[in-house]
Amino acid sequence: MLKGSKSVSLSFQSMVGDQVAIYMSAQIPENGKSNSNMTIQDLELYEANKTECRKDMNEFNNMLWELEDQNAKAEESGTEEVV
Numbered sequence: 025m026l027k028g029s030k031s032v033s034l035s036f037q038s039m040v041g042d043q044v045a046i047y048m049s050a051q052i053p054e055n056g057k058s059n060s061n062m063t064i065q066d067l068e069l070y071e072a073n074k075t076e077c078r079k080d081m082n083e084f085n086n087m088l089w090e091l092e093d094q095n096a097k098a099e100e101s102g103t104e105e106v107v
Contacts, residue, residue: 030053030054031051031052031053031054032051032052032091033049033050033051033052034048034049034050034051034052034060034084034087034088034091035048035049036048036049036080036084038076038077038080038081040069040072040073040076040077043066043069044065044066045064045065045066045069045070045073045077046062046063046064046065046070046077046080046081047062047063047065048060048061048062048063048080048081048084049061050084050088052088052091052092052095054095055095055099058088058091058092060085060088062081062084
């Protein structure tokens with residue numbers, strides 16, 4: 025019998041006004057390693073707003089790491105995933 029695999033997908037944007045500066049995404053499988061990506065959509069906008077954009081990037085990474093840690097703890101204890 026095949027067991028379905030669960031995963032969590034994250035998709036966020038760093039916005040400056042109504043423009044997207046950076047697109048961020050991640051796939052977090054129930055088991056295995058996560059895959060994340062950050063793409064600068066507008067280099068000029070990013071360069072002019074690095075401080076704000078980097079805050080968004082750090083916030084995204086912290087969220088990703090928290091979800092990864094929750095999955096790792098659930099896997100170690102043999103319980104269902106937390107996310």
